[in-house]
Amino acid sequence: MPHSRYQNVKEFHGGEVPDQVRVSEPTVWFNPHLLPALRALEGNELQVSEVMEAADRWRRFAPLLSRLFPDVGEVEGRIDSPLLPLSSELSMRVTENLPQTVLVKADHALPLTGTIKARGGVYEVLVYAEELALRERIVGPGIGYSILADEAARSLFAQHTLLVGSTGNLGFSVGMIGRALGFNVEVHMSSDAKEWKKERLRRIGVQVVEHEADYSVAVAGARHSASKRGFCHFIDDENSRLLFFGYSAAALDLASQIKNAGIEVSERSPFAVFLPCGVGGAPGGVAFGLKAIFGDAVQCVFVEPVASPCMLVQLASGIERSVSVYDFGLDNKTAADGLAVPQASMLVARAMQPLVHAVATVSDDSLFFWVKTLFEEAGMKLEPSAASGFASVASYLRGLKAQGAQLPSACIVWTTGGSLLPVKEFEKILARAGM
Ligand SMILES: Cc1ncc(COP(=O)(O)O)c(C=O)c1O
Numbered sequence: 244m245p246h247s248r249y250q251n252v253k254e255f256h257g258g259e260v261p262d263q264v265r266v267s268e269p270t271v272w273f274n275p276h277l278l279p280a281l282r283a284l285e286g287n288e289l290q291v292s293e294v295m296e297a298a299d300r301w302r303r304f305a306p307l308l309s310r311l312f313p314d315v316g317e318v319e320g321r322i323d324s325p326l327l328p329l330s331s332e333l334s335m336r337v338t339e340n341l342p343q344t345v346l347v348k349a350d351h352a353l354p355l356t357g358t359i360k361a362r363g364g365v366y367e368v369l370v371y372a373e374e375l376a377l378r379e380r381i382v383g384p385g386i387g388y389s390i391l392a393d394e395a396a397r398s399l400f401a402q403h404t405l406l407v408g409s410t411g412n413l414g415f416s417v418g419m420i421g422r423a424l425g426f427n428v429e430v431h432m433s434s435d436a437k438e439w440k441k442e443r444l445r446r447i448g449v450q451v452v453e454h455e456a457d458y459s460v461a462v463a464g465a466r467h468s469a470s471k472r473g474f475c476h477f478i479d480d481e482n483s484r485l486l487f488f489g490y491s492a493a494a495l496d497l498a499s500q501i502k503n504a505g506i507e508v509s510e511r512s513p514f515a516v517f518l519p520c521g522v523g524g525a526p527g528g529v530a531f532g533l534k535a536i537f538g539d540a541v542q543c544v545f546v547e548p549v550a551s552p553c554m555l556v557q558l559a560s561g562i563e564r565s566v567s568v569y570d571f572g573l574d575n576k577t578a579a580d581g582l583a584v585p586q587a588s589m590l591v592a593r594a595m596q597p598l599v600h601a602v603a604t605v606s607d608d609s610l611f612f613w614v615k616t617l618f619e620e621a622g623m624k625l626e627p628s629a630a631s632g633f634a635s636v637a638s639y640l641r642g643l644k645a646q647g648a649q650l651p652s653a654c655i656v657w658t659t660g661g662s663l664l665p666v667k668e669f670e671k672i673l674a675r676a677g678m
Contacts, residue, residue, distance in 0.1 A: 351623065363490045431461040513537075
Protein backbone atom coordinates (compact mmCIF):
# COMPACT_ATOMS: atom_id res chain seq x y z
CA MET A 244 0.00 0.00 0.00
CA PRO A 245 1.25 3.49 -0.73
CA HIS A 246 0.27 4.56 2.79
CA SER A 247 3.07 2.78 4.53
CA ARG A 248 5.73 4.40 2.41
CA TYR A 249 4.95 7.75 4.03
CA GLN A 250 4.13 6.68 7.55
CA ASN A 251 7.52 7.63 8.90
CA VAL A 252 8.02 10.89 7.07
CA LYS A 253 9.12 13.53 9.55
CA GLU A 254 8.24 17.19 9.45
CA PHE A 255 10.64 19.93 10.46
CA HIS A 256 10.17 23.59 11.20
CA GLY A 257 13.59 24.66 12.39
CA GLY A 258 16.40 26.56 10.72
CA GLU A 259 18.87 23.68 10.45
CA VAL A 260 19.30 20.76 8.11
CA PRO A 261 17.31 17.96 9.76
CA ASP A 262 19.14 14.73 10.64
CA GLN A 263 16.65 12.80 8.47
CA VAL A 264 17.91 14.65 5.40
CA ARG A 265 21.49 13.64 6.16
CA VAL A 266 20.50 9.96 6.25
CA SER A 267 18.34 10.13 3.11
CA GLU A 268 14.99 9.74 4.83
CA PRO A 269 11.99 11.44 3.23
CA THR A 270 11.33 14.69 5.06
CA VAL A 271 9.16 17.77 4.88
CA TRP A 272 11.01 20.93 5.90
CA PHE A 273 8.68 23.81 6.67
CA ASN A 274 10.41 27.06 5.88
CA PRO A 275 10.92 29.21 9.00
CA HIS A 276 11.89 32.19 6.81
CA LEU A 277 8.51 32.40 5.04
CA LEU A 278 7.12 35.95 4.93
CA PRO A 279 3.76 37.38 3.88
CA ALA A 280 3.91 37.46 0.07
CA LEU A 281 3.66 41.23 -0.25
CA ARG A 282 6.63 41.83 2.04
CA ALA A 283 8.64 39.05 0.43
CA LEU A 284 8.06 40.41 -3.06
CA GLU A 285 8.70 44.04 -2.13
CA GLY A 286 12.08 43.21 -0.67
CA ASN A 287 13.05 40.82 -3.46
CA GLU A 288 15.97 41.37 -5.82
CA LEU A 289 13.73 39.99 -8.58
CA GLN A 290 10.87 42.18 -9.79
CA VAL A 291 7.24 41.28 -10.37
CA SER A 292 7.23 43.56 -13.44
CA GLU A 293 9.63 41.10 -15.10
CA VAL A 294 6.94 38.38 -14.99
CA MET A 295 4.67 40.61 -17.05
CA GLU A 296 7.52 41.47 -19.45
CA ALA A 297 8.10 37.77 -19.99
CA ALA A 298 4.42 37.16 -20.71
CA ASP A 299 4.49 40.01 -23.25
CA ARG A 300 7.57 38.60 -24.93
CA TRP A 301 6.00 35.13 -25.21
CA ARG A 302 3.02 36.80 -26.92
CA ARG A 303 5.30 38.71 -29.34
CA PHE A 304 7.00 35.49 -30.33
CA ALA A 305 3.87 33.34 -30.73
CA PRO A 306 3.64 33.94 -34.51
CA LEU A 307 7.29 32.88 -34.93
CA LEU A 308 6.80 29.75 -32.83
CA SER A 309 3.73 28.76 -34.77
CA ARG A 310 5.64 29.27 -38.04
CA LEU A 311 8.62 27.23 -36.86
CA PHE A 312 6.54 24.54 -35.20
CA PRO A 313 3.10 24.43 -36.82
CA ASP A 314 1.94 21.76 -34.36
CA VAL A 315 2.72 23.78 -31.25
CA GLY A 316 -0.17 24.18 -28.85
CA GLU A 317 -3.88 24.29 -29.42
CA VAL A 318 -3.64 28.06 -29.40
CA GLU A 319 -1.16 29.11 -32.08
CA GLY A 320 2.39 29.47 -30.86
CA ARG A 321 1.45 29.15 -27.18
CA ILE A 322 3.70 26.85 -25.21
CA ASP A 323 1.36 25.78 -22.45
CA SER A 324 -0.11 22.61 -20.98
CA PRO A 325 -3.55 21.64 -19.71
CA LEU A 326 -4.67 21.60 -16.07
CA LEU A 327 -6.14 18.13 -15.59
CA PRO A 328 -8.36 16.87 -12.76
CA LEU A 329 -7.47 13.55 -11.13
CA SER A 330 -10.19 11.00 -10.44
CA SER A 331 -11.44 11.12 -6.87
CA GLU A 332 -10.08 7.63 -6.25
CA LEU A 333 -6.61 8.61 -7.41
CA SER A 334 -6.82 11.89 -5.48
CA MET A 335 -7.56 9.94 -2.30
CA ARG A 336 -4.47 7.82 -2.90
CA VAL A 337 -2.32 10.89 -3.47
CA THR A 338 -3.57 12.61 -0.32
CA GLU A 339 -3.84 9.38 1.70
CA ASN A 340 -7.55 9.74 2.18
CA LEU A 341 -7.80 13.44 2.84
CA PRO A 342 -10.70 14.88 0.89
CA GLN A 343 -8.67 17.26 -1.26
CA THR A 344 -9.13 18.22 -4.87
CA VAL A 345 -5.98 17.18 -6.75
CA LEU A 346 -5.17 18.53 -10.19
CA VAL A 347 -2.22 18.04 -12.50
CA LYS A 348 -0.50 20.87 -14.34
CA ALA A 349 0.57 18.69 -17.23
CA ASP A 350 3.93 20.06 -18.37
CA HIS A 351 4.99 16.48 -19.08
CA ALA A 352 2.94 17.08 -22.23
CA LEU A 353 4.19 20.60 -22.91
CA PRO A 354 4.32 21.19 -26.68
CA LEU A 355 7.72 21.10 -28.38
CA THR A 356 9.83 19.25 -25.80
CA GLY A 357 7.48 17.58 -23.33
CA THR A 358 9.17 19.24 -20.36
CA ILE A 359 8.85 22.33 -18.19
CA LYS A 360 12.43 23.27 -19.13
CA ALA A 361 11.17 24.57 -22.49
CA ARG A 362 9.49 27.45 -20.67
CA GLY A 363 12.89 28.79 -19.62
CA GLY A 364 15.20 27.43 -22.32
CA VAL A 365 13.10 28.46 -25.31
CA TYR A 366 12.43 31.83 -23.71
CA GLU A 367 16.11 32.68 -23.18
CA VAL A 368 16.98 31.73 -26.78
CA LEU A 369 14.15 33.97 -28.01
CA VAL A 370 15.50 36.88 -25.97
CA TYR A 371 18.97 36.43 -27.49
CA ALA A 372 17.52 36.10 -31.01
CA GLU A 373 15.49 39.27 -30.44
CA GLU A 374 18.58 41.19 -29.29
CA LEU A 375 20.57 40.14 -32.36
CA ALA A 376 17.69 40.83 -34.74
CA LEU A 377 17.04 44.27 -33.27
CA ARG A 378 20.72 45.14 -33.50
CA GLU A 379 20.81 44.12 -37.17
CA ARG A 380 17.42 45.81 -37.78
CA ILE A 381 15.83 42.60 -39.01
CA VAL A 382 12.91 43.35 -36.72
CA GLY A 383 11.64 46.75 -35.71
CA PRO A 384 8.47 48.80 -35.47
CA GLY A 385 5.70 47.25 -37.56
CA ILE A 386 7.66 44.09 -38.47
CA GLY A 387 6.24 40.87 -36.98
CA TYR A 388 8.62 38.37 -35.42
CA SER A 389 7.73 35.53 -37.77
CA ILE A 390 10.31 37.12 -40.10
CA LEU A 391 12.93 35.54 -37.83
CA ALA A 392 12.34 32.24 -39.61
CA ASP A 393 13.47 33.82 -42.93
CA GLU A 394 16.88 33.26 -44.50
CA ALA A 395 18.33 36.66 -43.51
CA ALA A 396 17.75 35.95 -39.82
CA ARG A 397 18.88 32.34 -40.11
CA SER A 398 22.22 33.32 -41.63
CA LEU A 399 22.70 35.88 -38.86
CA PHE A 400 21.95 33.29 -36.17
CA ALA A 401 24.20 30.72 -37.89
CA GLN A 402 27.20 32.89 -36.94
CA HIS A 403 26.38 32.42 -33.25
CA THR A 404 26.64 29.51 -30.82
CA LEU A 405 24.40 28.81 -27.86
CA LEU A 406 26.04 26.95 -24.98
CA VAL A 407 24.36 25.31 -22.04
CA GLY A 408 25.07 22.74 -19.32
CA SER A 409 22.26 20.28 -18.71
CA THR A 410 21.15 16.94 -17.32
CA GLY A 411 19.11 16.63 -20.51
CA ASN A 412 15.86 18.52 -20.67
CA LEU A 413 17.20 22.08 -20.71
CA GLY A 414 19.69 21.07 -23.39
CA PHE A 415 16.90 19.57 -25.46
CA SER A 416 14.78 22.71 -25.12
CA VAL A 417 17.66 24.99 -26.12
CA GLY A 418 18.63 22.58 -28.90
CA MET A 419 15.13 22.43 -30.38
CA ILE A 420 14.54 26.16 -30.63
CA GLY A 421 18.20 27.02 -31.27
CA ARG A 422 18.56 24.65 -34.21
CA ALA A 423 15.14 25.64 -35.60
CA LEU A 424 16.34 29.25 -35.74
CA GLY A 425 19.69 28.27 -37.29
CA PHE A 426 22.01 28.73 -34.28
CA ASN A 427 24.88 26.39 -33.54
CA VAL A 428 24.21 24.69 -30.22
CA GLU A 429 26.69 23.08 -27.81
CA VAL A 430 25.27 21.17 -24.85
CA HIS A 431 27.50 20.05 -21.98
CA MET A 432 26.02 17.03 -20.25
CA SER A 433 26.60 15.48 -16.85
CA SER A 434 27.23 11.80 -16.24
CA ASP A 435 23.61 11.54 -15.00
CA ALA A 436 22.30 12.49 -18.45
CA LYS A 437 20.68 9.56 -20.20
CA GLU A 438 22.34 8.24 -23.36
CA TRP A 439 19.12 8.53 -25.39
CA LYS A 440 18.86 12.20 -24.47
CA LYS A 441 22.36 12.75 -25.87
CA GLU A 442 21.47 10.82 -29.04
CA ARG A 443 18.29 12.83 -29.49
CA LEU A 444 20.34 16.04 -29.36
CA ARG A 445 22.88 14.80 -31.87
CA ARG A 446 20.06 13.91 -34.24
CA ILE A 447 18.93 17.53 -34.37
CA GLY A 448 22.45 18.77 -35.04
CA VAL A 449 23.53 19.72 -31.51
CA GLN A 450 27.15 19.25 -30.48
CA VAL A 451 27.12 17.21 -27.28
CA VAL A 452 30.07 17.51 -24.88
CA GLU A 453 30.08 14.71 -22.30
CA HIS A 454 31.44 15.17 -18.78
CA GLU A 455 32.27 12.27 -16.51
CA ALA A 456 31.08 14.33 -13.58
CA ASP A 457 27.97 15.88 -12.07
CA TYR A 458 25.69 18.62 -13.33
CA SER A 459 27.64 21.49 -11.69
CA VAL A 460 30.77 20.41 -13.57
CA ALA A 461 28.84 20.24 -16.86
CA VAL A 462 27.56 23.80 -16.34
CA ALA A 463 31.10 24.96 -15.52
CA GLY A 464 32.30 23.26 -18.72
CA ALA A 465 29.78 25.17 -20.85
CA ARG A 466 30.66 28.42 -19.07
CA HIS A 467 34.36 27.86 -19.71
CA SER A 468 33.83 26.97 -23.38
CA ALA A 469 31.75 30.15 -23.84
CA SER A 470 34.42 32.30 -22.19
CA LYS A 471 36.93 31.30 -24.87
CA ARG A 472 34.92 32.31 -27.94
CA GLY A 473 33.05 35.24 -29.43
CA PHE A 474 29.62 35.28 -31.07
CA CYS A 475 28.10 33.08 -28.44
CA HIS A 476 25.58 33.07 -25.64
CA PHE A 477 25.93 30.97 -22.50
CA ILE A 478 22.63 29.96 -20.92
CA ASP A 479 23.48 29.78 -17.27
CA ASP A 480 21.07 27.41 -15.53
CA GLU A 481 22.57 28.41 -12.18
CA ASN A 482 22.32 32.19 -12.49
CA SER A 483 20.03 33.21 -15.33
CA ARG A 484 17.25 35.71 -14.67
CA LEU A 485 15.97 35.14 -18.20
CA LEU A 486 15.40 31.43 -17.61
CA PHE A 487 13.73 32.29 -14.31
CA PHE A 488 11.28 34.74 -15.84
CA GLY A 489 10.62 32.50 -18.84
CA TYR A 490 9.31 29.92 -16.36
CA SER A 491 7.45 32.52 -14.34
CA ALA A 492 5.02 33.35 -17.15
CA ALA A 493 3.48 29.88 -16.65
CA ALA A 494 1.79 31.32 -13.56
CA LEU A 495 -0.42 33.54 -15.71
CA ASP A 496 -1.57 30.55 -17.76
CA LEU A 497 -2.30 28.59 -14.61
CA ALA A 498 -4.24 31.53 -13.16
CA SER A 499 -6.70 31.54 -16.05
CA GLN A 500 -7.01 27.75 -15.93
CA ILE A 501 -7.81 27.88 -12.20
CA LYS A 502 -10.46 30.49 -12.91
CA ASN A 503 -11.94 28.49 -15.78
CA ALA A 504 -12.02 25.37 -13.61
CA GLY A 505 -14.11 27.31 -11.07
CA ILE A 506 -11.64 26.69 -8.24
CA GLU A 507 -12.17 29.30 -5.53
CA VAL A 508 -8.94 30.49 -3.98
CA SER A 509 -8.31 33.15 -1.39
CA GLU A 510 -5.94 33.84 1.47
CA ARG A 511 -8.37 32.03 3.78
CA SER A 512 -8.60 29.14 1.36
CA PRO A 513 -5.22 28.88 -0.38
CA PHE A 514 -4.20 26.21 -2.87
CA ALA A 515 -0.89 24.35 -2.82
CA VAL A 516 1.43 23.67 -5.75
CA PHE A 517 4.01 20.87 -5.74
CA LEU A 518 7.02 21.58 -7.95
CA PRO A 519 9.93 19.20 -8.72
CA CYS A 520 13.20 21.01 -7.98
CA GLY A 521 16.65 20.54 -9.48
CA VAL A 522 18.86 23.63 -9.53
CA GLY A 523 15.72 25.62 -8.75
CA GLY A 524 15.10 27.79 -11.82
CA ALA A 525 11.96 26.10 -13.07
CA PRO A 526 10.16 25.71 -9.72
CA GLY A 527 11.52 29.06 -8.53
CA GLY A 528 10.30 30.95 -11.57
CA VAL A 529 6.87 29.35 -11.48
CA ALA A 530 6.55 29.91 -7.73
CA PHE A 531 7.63 33.54 -8.05
CA GLY A 532 5.01 34.13 -10.75
CA LEU A 533 2.34 32.41 -8.65
CA LYS A 534 3.18 34.43 -5.55
CA ALA A 535 3.07 37.61 -7.66
CA ILE A 536 -0.45 36.76 -8.82
CA PHE A 537 -1.98 34.94 -5.85
CA GLY A 538 0.06 36.28 -2.91
CA ASP A 539 -0.81 34.35 0.23
CA ALA A 540 -3.55 32.44 -1.58
CA VAL A 541 -0.93 30.00 -2.85
CA GLN A 542 1.51 27.74 -1.00
CA CYS A 543 4.53 26.58 -3.01
CA VAL A 544 6.20 23.31 -2.10
CA PHE A 545 9.45 22.24 -3.77
CA VAL A 546 10.16 18.53 -4.10
CA GLU A 547 13.60 16.92 -4.32
CA PRO A 548 15.05 13.38 -4.30
CA VAL A 549 16.46 12.24 -0.95
CA ALA A 550 19.94 12.01 -2.50
CA SER A 551 19.87 15.52 -4.04
CA PRO A 552 18.02 17.95 -1.75
CA CYS A 553 20.16 20.91 -2.82
CA MET A 554 17.50 23.57 -2.26
CA LEU A 555 16.51 22.17 1.13
CA VAL A 556 20.08 22.12 2.44
CA GLN A 557 20.72 25.59 1.01
CA LEU A 558 17.63 27.22 2.51
CA ALA A 559 17.99 25.42 5.83
CA SER A 560 21.69 26.38 6.12
CA GLY A 561 21.07 30.03 5.29
CA ILE A 562 21.74 31.83 2.04
CA GLU A 563 24.97 33.57 3.02
CA ARG A 564 27.19 30.98 1.36
CA SER A 565 26.60 28.21 -1.12
CA VAL A 566 26.49 24.64 0.22
CA SER A 567 26.19 21.32 -1.57
CA VAL A 568 24.48 18.03 -0.80
CA TYR A 569 27.96 16.43 -0.55
CA ASP A 570 28.62 18.62 2.51
CA PHE A 571 25.85 16.66 4.25
CA GLY A 572 27.14 13.21 3.36
CA LEU A 573 24.73 12.68 0.45
CA ASP A 574 25.81 11.26 -2.92
CA ASN A 575 23.49 12.96 -5.45
CA LYS A 576 22.70 9.58 -6.98
CA THR A 577 19.08 9.36 -8.02
CA ALA A 578 16.96 7.91 -10.81
CA ALA A 579 15.41 11.36 -11.12
CA ASP A 580 18.06 12.52 -13.59
CA GLY A 581 16.52 15.98 -14.06
CA LEU A 582 16.77 16.62 -10.32
CA ALA A 583 20.28 15.22 -9.79
CA VAL A 584 21.79 18.56 -8.84
CA PRO A 585 24.25 18.94 -5.94
CA GLN A 586 24.15 22.74 -5.53
CA ALA A 587 21.14 25.02 -5.80
CA SER A 588 21.11 28.25 -7.76
CA MET A 589 21.93 31.02 -5.30
CA LEU A 590 19.85 33.47 -7.34
CA VAL A 591 16.83 31.22 -6.83
CA ALA A 592 17.65 30.39 -3.20
CA ARG A 593 17.80 34.11 -2.33
CA ALA A 594 14.58 34.87 -4.19
CA MET A 595 12.73 31.88 -2.71
CA GLN A 596 13.90 32.06 0.88
CA PRO A 597 10.92 34.17 2.00
CA LEU A 598 8.44 32.70 -0.52
CA VAL A 599 8.59 28.91 -0.47
CA HIS A 600 6.37 27.20 2.11
CA ALA A 601 8.19 23.92 2.37
CA VAL A 602 10.71 21.63 0.70
CA ALA A 603 9.91 17.91 0.70
CA THR A 604 12.27 15.06 -0.11
CA VAL A 605 11.09 11.80 -1.66
CA SER A 606 12.66 8.39 -2.24
CA ASP A 607 13.40 7.00 -5.70
CA ASP A 608 11.08 4.05 -4.95
CA SER A 609 8.19 6.42 -4.44
CA LEU A 610 8.91 8.07 -7.82
CA PHE A 611 8.66 4.73 -9.59
CA PHE A 612 5.54 3.88 -7.65
CA TRP A 613 3.85 7.06 -8.89
CA VAL A 614 5.13 6.74 -12.46
CA LYS A 615 3.50 3.32 -12.56
CA THR A 616 0.29 4.39 -10.83
CA LEU A 617 -0.23 7.46 -12.99
CA PHE A 618 0.41 5.44 -16.13
CA GLU A 619 -1.93 2.60 -15.14
CA GLU A 620 -4.71 4.73 -13.78
CA ALA A 621 -4.55 7.99 -15.65
CA GLY A 622 -2.62 7.11 -18.82
CA MET A 623 0.08 9.68 -18.03
CA LYS A 624 3.60 9.13 -19.30
CA LEU A 625 5.97 10.64 -16.76
CA GLU A 626 9.70 10.45 -16.21
CA PRO A 627 10.71 9.77 -12.58
CA SER A 628 11.61 13.42 -11.84
CA ALA A 629 8.21 14.50 -13.05
CA ALA A 630 6.32 12.21 -10.68
CA SER A 631 7.98 13.57 -7.55
CA GLY A 632 5.16 15.97 -6.70
CA PHE A 633 2.72 13.08 -6.13
CA ALA A 634 5.11 11.51 -3.64
CA SER A 635 5.11 14.63 -1.47
CA VAL A 636 1.46 15.69 -1.20
CA ALA A 637 0.38 13.42 1.68
CA SER A 638 3.39 14.17 3.85
CA TYR A 639 2.98 17.92 3.30
CA LEU A 640 -0.70 17.76 4.24
CA ARG A 641 0.08 15.69 7.31
CA GLY A 642 2.70 18.22 8.30
CA LEU A 643 0.14 21.02 8.06
CA LYS A 644 -2.33 19.01 10.11
CA ALA A 645 0.28 18.40 12.77
CA GLN A 646 0.71 22.17 13.06
CA GLY A 647 -3.06 22.63 13.35
CA ALA A 648 -2.94 24.63 10.11
CA GLN A 649 -5.81 24.72 7.66
CA LEU A 650 -5.45 22.37 4.71
CA PRO A 651 -5.30 23.87 1.22
CA SER A 652 -8.45 24.06 -0.87
CA ALA A 653 -6.77 22.21 -3.73
CA CYS A 654 -3.43 20.60 -4.51
CA ILE A 655 -1.84 21.10 -7.92
CA VAL A 656 0.91 18.68 -8.82
CA TRP A 657 3.21 19.97 -11.55
CA THR A 658 4.33 17.11 -13.80
CA THR A 659 7.47 18.32 -15.50
CA GLY A 660 8.48 15.89 -18.22
CA GLY A 661 8.01 12.55 -19.89
CA SER A 662 5.53 12.53 -22.76
CA LEU A 663 8.34 12.40 -25.34
CA LEU A 664 10.23 9.55 -23.68
CA PRO A 665 10.99 6.91 -26.32
CA VAL A 666 8.83 3.80 -25.84
CA LYS A 667 11.87 1.64 -24.96
CA GLU A 668 13.00 4.09 -22.28
CA PHE A 669 9.56 4.27 -20.77
CA GLU A 670 9.35 0.47 -20.76
CA LYS A 671 12.63 0.35 -18.80
CA ILE A 672 11.17 2.75 -16.24
CA LEU A 673 7.99 0.69 -15.95
CA ALA A 674 10.05 -2.48 -15.56
CA ARG A 675 12.00 -0.91 -12.71
CA ALA A 676 8.64 0.10 -11.23
CA GLY A 677 7.62 -3.55 -11.25
CA MET A 678 5.24 -3.56 -14.19
C1 LIG B 1 11.73 16.74 -15.71
C2 LIG B 1 12.33 17.83 -14.90
N1 LIG B 1 11.62 18.33 -13.86
C3 LIG B 1 12.10 19.30 -13.09
C4 LIG B 1 13.34 19.85 -13.32
C5 LIG B 1 13.85 20.92 -12.38
O1 LIG B 1 14.16 22.14 -12.95
P1 LIG B 1 15.29 23.03 -12.29
O2 LIG B 1 16.58 22.31 -12.49
O3 LIG B 1 15.24 24.31 -13.02
O4 LIG B 1 14.97 23.14 -10.85
C6 LIG B 1 14.12 19.37 -14.37
C7 LIG B 1 15.44 19.90 -14.67
O5 LIG B 1 16.11 19.55 -15.61
C8 LIG B 1 13.60 18.34 -15.19
O6 LIG B 1 14.31 17.82 -16.22
